[in-house]
Amino acid sequence: MQPTTQPDNPNSALSEIVSRAALERMIPYTPGKPIWEVKDEYGLERIVKLASNENPYGASPKALEAIREQLSELNRYPDDRSRRLVKALAGHYELEETNFIVTNGGDEFIKLLSEAYLEKGDEVIVPSPTFSEYEFGALLMDSEIVKVPLREGYRYSIEDILSRVGERTKLVYLCTPNNPTGTYLPRNELQELLDRLPRNVLVVLDAAYHHFASADDYSNGMEFIKAGYPVVVLQTFSKIYGLAGIRVGFGAASEEIIQAILRVKEPFNVNALAQAAAVAALDDREFVERTRALNAQGRKQLYEGFERLSIPYVESMGNFVLADLGERTEFVYEELLKRGVITRPGRGWGLPNCLRISVGTEEENKLFLEQLDVIAVTNGIDFKRL
Ligand SMILES: Cc1ncc(COP(=O)(O)O)c(C=O)c1O
Known part of the structure; x- marks a missing residue:
């Protein structure tokens, strides 16, 4: 039977369908510009993407091999609990298998956590600027976001965080190393914060970039789970692996x-290739060590380049660096795009004078710095005088 439609306006019924009011506050995520889009837009052959904190050396070779081996099994549903990966993670981090949930990226974890814990009106403390998905999860559940600005040099202040904790506080997010600033919360301050927070407040420690953190007093939070604190640690295979x-x-x-959190998870949330890849990647020490070492060199290369151009930057524990290019940041961002270099402008984080640059290969970093210099010279931009 044909569906009945209103002949004068077949879409008129759609306007009667009302979505949740909570969606009105939600702003869609803006990803880094994809390579194909910049290629098409500017008719360019070579693109250097330094916009999404990806691994510039490709994927873990062991993971790629595991994916190839898994291909013949694609007619089967994946393991609903990613048991092989959970077992490998438990061994790797010396925790129990019951301490892990595998998700479709760290993003899915944030959404699931929000669905499992947040009620309308709950408060979520978000030190800012930071990764935008925390806000997404809170708004999705009609919760309230309490932004706590980072201090001078984008340092965390546990006093500021504690001063905003109230009866309705449910979650405190700590992104460490923090995206986009690259700063981190030292272990002793984390310990103090956990000791002083009420026990009904859950701390979500986002350690997406923890492999890149080289400071001796950095903690990825796992030790606090072992010690019995109400802490959740989030990690991803998108970065170093x-x-x-x-x-x-x-x-x-x-x-x-x-x-x-498992109660709100879809049964087959992580595909079979991803599960196999992650198990293999976790074991790929050589790739992880190489990426870590090259990233540290790359950060240094960017710092030196910024110093030559007199551009202030924030020392980073991640695989990205935040630089202050002043009022002409948007212009410089656009000019870089035209030259095939994709970076991330800071406006989305309320940092209109900043650019976040993911650490690329030595050649990519060099190309970026050269282009930055050319843009400055041809447009009379003197970063020194900003
Ligand atoms: C701080 C932080 N957390 C979590 C994620 C989520 O990573 P994914 O969903 O790719 O696992 C990202 C991605 O950029 C991030 O920057």
């Missing part, structure tokens, strides 16, 4: 918290 395109991440927490 080079698996951003296949989508896999995980959360670690006490068994009770993991059980609550």
Whole structure:
């Protein structure tokens, strides 16, 4: 039977369908510009993408091999709990298997956590500027966001965070190293914050970039789960393992918290290729070590380049650097795009004078710095005088 439509306006019924009011506050995520789009837009052959904190050396070779081996099994549903990966993670981090949930990227973990824990009117403390998905999760659940600005040099202030905790506070996000600033919360301050927070407040420590953190007093939070604090640690395979395109991440927490989050998980949330890739990548020490070492060199290369151009920057514990290019940041961003270099402008984080540059290969970093210099010279931009 043909569906009945109103002949004068077949879409008129759609306007009667009302979406949730909570959606009105939600702003869609703006990803880094994709390579193909910049190629098409500017008719360019070579693009250097330094916009999404990906691994510039490709994916873990062990992961790629595991994906190839898994291909013949694609007619089967994946393991609903990613058990092989959970077992590998438990061994790797010396926790129990019951302490892990594997998700379709770290992003899915944030959404699941929000669905499991947030009620309308709950407050979520978000030190800012930071990764935007925390806000997404809170708004999705009709919760309220309490932004706590980072201090001078984008340092965390635990006093500022504690001063905003109230009866309705449910979650405190700590992105460490923080995207987009690259700053981190030292272990002793994390310990103090956890000791002083009420026990009914859950701390979400986003350690997406923890492999890149070289400071001795950095903590990825796992030790605090072991010590029994109400902490959830989020991690991803998108960064050091080079698996951003296949989508896999995980959360670690006490068994009770993991059980609550599992209740809102779709059965087959992580595909079979991603599971196999992540198991292999976790074991690919050589690739991880090489990426870590090259990233540290790349950060230094960017710092030196910025110093030559007298551009202020923030020392980073991640695989990206935030630089202050002053009032002409948007112009410089556009000019870089025209020359095939994609970076991330800071406006989305309320940092209109900043650009976030992901650390690329030595050649990519060099090309970026050269182009930055050319743009400055040809347009009479003197970063020194900003
Ligand atoms: C701080 C932070 N957390 C989590 C994620 C999510 O990573 P994914 O969803 O790719 O696993 C990202 C991605 O850029 C990030 O920057």
